[in-house]
Amino acid sequence: NAGVTQTPKFRVLKTGQSMTLLCAQDMNHEYMYWYRQDPGMGLRLIHYSVGEGTTAKGEVPDGYNVSRLKKQNFLLGLESAAPSQTSVYFCASRSGGPNTGELFFGEGSRLTVL
Amino acid sequence: SQKIEQNSEALNIQEGKTATLTCNYTNYSPAYLQWYRQDPGRGPVFLLLIRENEKEKRKERLKVTFDTTLKQSLFHITASQPADSATYLCALARDYQTGANNLFFGTGTRLTVIP
Numbered sequence: 001n002a003g004v005t006q007t008p009k010f011r012v013l014k015t016g017q018s019m020t021l022l023c024a025q026d027m028n029h030e031y032m033y034w035y036r037q038d039p040g041m042g043l044r045l046i047h048y049s050v051g052e053g054t055t056a057k058g059e060v061p062d063g064y065n066v067s068r069l070k071k072q073n074f075l076l077g078l079e080s081a082a083p084s085q086t087s088v089y090f091c092a093s094r095s096g097g098p099n100t101g102e103l104f105f106g107e108g109s110r111l112t113v114l
Numbered sequence: 115s116q117k118i119e120q121n122s123e124a125l126n127i128q129e130g131k132t133a134t135l136t137c138n139y140t141n142y143s144p145a146y147l148q149w150y151r152q153d154p155g156r157g158p159v160f161l162l163l164i165r166e167n168e169k170e171k172r173k174e175r176l177k178v179t180f181d182t183t184l185k186q187s188l189f190h191i192t193a194s195q196p197a198d199s200a201t202y203l204c205a206l207a208r209d210y211q212t213g214a215n216n217l218f219f220g221t222g223t224r225l226t227v228i229p
Contacts, residue, residue: 004157033216042118042221043158043203058216090157101146101207103217105157 002026006091006106013081013113021076021109023091031094032074033058033103034066036087043090049074081113117141118220120204126226127194135189135223137204143182144206148217149189152201161202162189194227201225 004025013019023032030051035043045058049068063085065077074093078085088110092103121136137147146165150158164171164180164187171178177190191198201224205217 040221043219045216101163102160107157
């Protein structure tokens with residue numbers, strides 16, 4: 001009963017390096033989300049997807065790209081990491097439909113950019 | 115844009131008492147409001163959802179109220195226990211009939227229940 005799985009859990013990058021965070025869900029959910037969580041800021045939406053092959057920008061999309069090639073996977077990419085991207089990243093998913101609002105979160109990926 | 119405020123960063127209460135957490139929002143009224151629990155180093159976990167046409171929702175020792183006139187939700191934990199110690203997040207969804215119905219989160223209130 002995996003739910004939402006994020007890899008890696010921890011990563012340290014140097015400024016300018018690139019990396020990809022992987023989110024996988026086994027609940028056949030339509031909607032997937034990437035949030036970042038910073039002290040005093042709460043969870044902020046980076047990008048989201050309403051289905052396979054679709055992506056859209058959230059509140060804070062700059063510096064990030066995403067892809068949803070398979071329904072179960074949602075990838076978050078940093079092309080050129082900056083110290084401001086040091087954060088804890090959470091992936092979440094939910095099933096489709098107007099009355100199904102509950103989000104299922106992964107355990108988070110802690111990224112440090114030096 | 116929507117602003118979501120949770121009453122305080124931290125709240126300490128004695129075991130057995132009722133904890134009351136506040137979530138205030140500005141601008142538009144959300145289609146529904148949710149509460150999540152987050153433990154240190156873990157992802158948020160869904161607790162309760164209340165819709166705009168509902169006044170109150172209960173689940174075991176948890177109760178949520180929703181006042182669209184005051185633009186406020188109250189989250190109560192009755193007979194609190196040390197195991198209830200965590201950060202509690204409120205989240206608002208704008209419109210569940212269209213789009214992705216994205217959730218916007220408050221910064222959370224860290225609750226500590228003292229034995």
